[in-house]
Amino acid sequence: xxxxxxxxxARFGITDPGxxxxxxxxxxxxxxxxxxxxxxxxxxxxISFIERRIAARMQSRVGPNRVGPQGVIQWVADGLKCLLKxxxxxxxxxxxxxxxxxxxxxxxMFGAFVVIPFGSSLVIADLDVGLFYxxxxxxxxxxxxxxxxxxxNNKWSLLGGMRAAAQIVSYEIPAGLSLLTVIxxxxxxxVQGVIRSQGWAPHTWLMFQNPFLxxxxxxxxxxxxxxxxxxxxxxxxxxxxLVAGYNTEYSGMRFALFFLAEWANLYxxxxxxxxxxMGGWQLPPGVPDAVRPVAELLLFLGKSSIGVFLAIWVxxxxxxxxxxxxxxxxxxxxxxxSFANVVGTAVWMVFLPKGQLPASAASFVMVALAAFLVVLFxxxxxxxxxxSDMPIHLNPFV
Amino acid sequence: MAEIKTEEMVLNMGPHHPSTHGVLRFILKTDGxxxxxxxxxxGYLHRSIxxxxxxxxxxxxxxxxxxxxxxxxxxxxxxxxxxxxKLAGIEVPRRAEFLRILVCELNRISSHLIAVGALAMDVxxxxxxxxxxxxxxxxxxxxxxxxxxxxxxxxxxxxxxxxDATPGWLDKILHFVETFENIIPExxxxxxxxxxxxxxxxxxAIVPREMAIDYSxxxxxLRASGVDWDLRRDEPYSIYPELEFDVPLGHGECGxxxxxxxxxxxxxxEMEQSxxxxxxxxxxxxxxxxxxxxxxxxxxxxxxxxFVRTEAPRGEQGYYLISDGTAKAxxxxxxxxxxxxxxxxxxxxxxxxxxxxxxxxASLDVVAPEIDR
Numbered sequence: 146x147x148x149x150x151x152x153x154x155a156r157f158g159i160t161d162p163g164x165x166x167x168x169x170x171x172x173x174x175x176x177x178x179x180x181x182x183x184x185x186x187x188x189x190x191x192i193s194f195i196e197r198r199i200a201a202r203m204q205s206r207v208g209p210n211r212v213g214p215q216g217v218i219q220w221v222a223d224g225l226k227c228l229l230k231x232x233x234x235x236x237x238x239x240x241x242x243x244x245x246x247x248x249x250x251x252x253x254m255f256g257a258f259v260v261i262p263f264g265s266s267l268v269i270a271d272l273d274v275g276l277f278y279x280x281x282x283x284x285x286x287x288x289x290x291x292x293x294x295x296x297x298n299n300k301w302s303l304l305g306g307m308r309a310a311a312q313i314v315s316y317e318i319p320a321g322l323s324l325l326t327v328i329x330x331x332x333x334x335x336v337q338g339v340i341r342s343q344g345w346a347p348h349t350w351l352m353f354q355n356p357f358l359x360x361x362x363x364x365x366x367x368x369x370x371x372x373x374x375x376x377x378x379x380x381x382x383x384x385x386x387l388v389a390g391y392n393t394e395y396s397g398m399r400f401a402l403f404f405l406a407e408w409a410n411l412y413x414x415x416x417x418x419x420x421x422x423m424g425g426w427q428l429p430p431g432v433p434d435a436v437r438p439v440a441e442l443l444l445f446l447g448k449s450s451i452g453v454f455l456a457i458w459v460x461x462x463x464x465x466x467x468x469x470x471x472x473x474x475x476x477x478x479x480x481x482x483s484f485a486n487v488v489g490t491a492v493w494m495v496f497l498p499k500g501q502l503p504a505s506a507a508s509f510v511m512v513a514l515a516a517f518l519v520v521l522f523x524x525x526x527x528x529x530x531x532x533s534d535m536p537i538h539l540n541p542f543v
Numbered sequence: 544m545a546e547i548k549t550e551e552m553v554l555n556m557g558p559h560h561p562s563t564h565g566v567l568r569f570i571l572k573t574d575g576x577x578x579x580x581x582x583x584x585x586g587y588l589h590r591s592i593x594x595x596x597x598x599x600x601x602x603x604x605x606x607x608x609x610x611x612x613x614x615x616x617x618x619x620x621x622x623x624x625x626x627x628x629k630l631a632g633i634e635v636p637r638r639a640e641f642l643r644i645l646v647c648e649l650n651r652i653s654s655h656l657i658a659v660g661a662l663a664m665d666v667x668x669x670x671x672x673x674x675x676x677x678x679x680x681x682x683x684x685x686x687x688x689x690x691x692x693x694x695x696x697x698x699x700x701x702x703x704x705x706x707d708a709t710p711g712w713l714d715k716i717l718h719f720v721e722t723f724e725n726i727i728p729e730x731x732x733x734x735x736x737x738x739x740x741x742x743x744x745x746x747x748a749i750v751p752r753e754m755a756i757d758y759s760x761x762x763x764x765l766r767a768s769g770v771d772w773d774l775r776r777d778e779p780y781s782i783y784p785e786l787e788f789d790v791p792l793g794h795g796e797c798g799x800x801x802x803x804x805x806x807x808x809x810x811x812x813e814m815e816q817s818x819x820x821x822x823x824x825x826x827x828x829x830x831x832x833x834x835x836x837x838x839x840x841x842x843x844x845x846x847x848x849x850f851v852r853t854e855a856p857r858g859e860q861g862y863y864l865i866s867d868g869t870a871k872a873x874x875x876x877x878x879x880x881x882x883x884x885x886x887x888x889x890x891x892x893x894x895x896x897x898x899x900x901x902x903x904x905a906s907l908d909v910v911a912p913e914i915d916r
Binding site for chain 2 (some may be wrong): 200203204205206300301304376377379380383384385386387388461462463464465466467468469470529532
């Protein structure tokens with residue numbers, strides 16, 4: 146980035162230091178915007194397509210398969226349709242807040258991409274306080290949602306906005322505490338630092354370092370689902386209860402922005418859990434340097450798609466919790482457990498120091514345990530398949 | 544600190560709310576999420592079907608009974624035709640009786656599939672609904688084969704049925720029943736045992752035994768409250784006396800007797816029993832009696848009145864007819880299960896949350912056309 150800007154400055158013969166700084170700043174902003182828009186918007190769109198296809202397969206439907214080969218550009222058509230729709234603002238709505246709200250949601254979600262590391266050098270900004278920044282910037286979303294709910298001047302929207310605010314604020318605590326165990330163990334808040342403290346093999350991943358971190362992973366994932374308003378925590382936009390919750394009155398592109406943010410958030414859930422708990426882009430040592438950046442990127446995308454798929458799977462399987470049950474899950478279970486995790490990790494680090502035999506042995510045991518759980522799960526699935534006695538179609542192309 | 548001034552919020556749910564099953568309207572008075580009052584407002588789908596019945600000939604009214612409950616129109620056909628036949632003293636051929644029960648039980652399964660699928664969808668699980676619809680499609684195919692229609696059948700006529708079974712139709716039903724008996728456990732594994740699903744429905748909107756009788760609930764809603772009453776067994780009509788089946792009751796297996804979960808699980812169990820009835824009908828089918836329709840000209844029942852009630856999927860469906868000796872009824876009155884179920888919502892929804900109101904409506908399985916007629 147810097148050499149390109151340097152050559153630009155040299156060509157136009159800019160010598161004034163203030164102007165030089167301005168060129169750098171503008172250049173970085175433009176670069177960030179291109180990367181964010183060029184990656185995030187298509188990523189959100191493609192994830193929406195993938196989600197619809199996966200959901201269709203789960204529900205013995207076909208799913209979108211008309212626009213483009215196998216329907217892969219369905220999301221472009223949907224986006225264009227939303228752009229062309231009439232931009233409606235209710236007369237009684239608070240016009241200013243009504244317009245600002247989607248942008249706040251959008252900024253909250255997209256700002257998080259700044260610290261997501263796609264490779265050892267492929268990150269927009271490796272902030273020292275990366276994880277802290279992540280928690281902070283995603284909080285903007287709740288402001289946007291409650292603003293949308295209030296400004297719409299609709300009782301269903303208001304209920305949705307209030308639910309969203311209560312839910313997101315509550316679930317930030319377990320999410321933050323789970324990341325705190327990670328920070329404690331890795332000794333850094335920088336996302337790249339956390340990844341560098343892990344290795345490529347599963348037994349070096351933070352997730353498998355001790356039982357508390359293993360539990361933290363699931364708590365973080367659950368809390369992230371709740372923060373992203375995904376089933377079983379899609380209470381703020383519960384379409385069968387609140388019509389559409391906070392975005393009832395939204396239409397056209399503003400409506401699309403909410404959904405773009407939702408799917409971008411889905412990717413963030415996967416990416417953060419991959420980076421923080423699953424070793425991020427860490428490659429095995431044998432990979433040649435020439436292909437390293439690409440391999441790192443592919444590995445990271447692959448790992449983050451695990452979280453994305455899990456979230457989609459959960460969404461199309463579970464019913465929705467009720468408001469009081471949602472609060473109960475958070476305050477009665479997740480928060481005490483995540484506090485215990487923080488304390489447990491600290492104690493573990495004192496008695497089983499990193500890099501020594503007992504700790505390494507423990508991580509191998511953890512990996513074995515996880516593998517055992519996976520085997521149990523596969524057996525269970527096979528049993529269900531055998532009992533239901535239904536033909537199985539594994540070909541994803543219909 | 545000064546008291547915060549609060550007030551009740553009046554929330555208008557419907558008639559175009561996504562989960563009010565047609566055009567129902569509820570006026571909710573809520574304190575935040577807690578419902579203090581829930582007033583059902585009916586009449587958005589009123590089509591004067593009873594009045595139409597007085598203007599049409601007896602035979603001409605049969606297609607209109609399809610529209611009384613369009614999710615289970617075979618059962619409406621049956622109730623009306625049985626009433627007219629009793630009034631006019633028409634004998635129905637035995638083959639027709641079997642065909643009637645076959646289509647009615649198929650229709651009962653498809654209606655319950657909608658009920659349990661929609662309930663799951665209303666508490667947020669989307670996947671069970673397409674599962675249920677997939678099976679319903681197969682039933683629709685079967686019914687289409689025998690009568691040419693997929694929703695409003697007009698299949699059961701006064702004196703018999705409109706068409707005989709096509710060759711191989713019974714085998715197709717048998718094949719459907721065989722696979723469907725595997726689908727029910729699959730459906731149960733998918734949703735009935737789901738922890739969140741059970742938590743959402745258990746102990747929600749409990750209807751005790753006495754209350755269910757007081758509000759004259761009927762059908763699965765009544766049986767979920769533990770009242771052992773099924774017209775097919777206790778006041779049998781058609782060929783039901785020859786058939787063996789159990790009447791599933793609510794036992795409060797996840798909470799209290801008569802809660803929303805009981806109303807859900809009773810419907811699932813009834814689908815199993817319907818499969819049993821279908822198997823028996825196919826086994827006993829009178830292949831040697833080809834007559835499937837009595838010779839009926841214009842029906843002119845002698846003056847008099849009759850009330851016939853049958854067990855439809857949404858409770859008792861009864862037709863009260865007064866004949867003055869002409870080809871048109873001088874009074875038609877229809878009694879449906881959804882209407883009484885709708886009345887009880889006002890009492891049981893108090894103190895619930897908004898999300899529970901949706902679950903209550905779905906668990907009572909009210910369908911708008913049956914309420915308004």
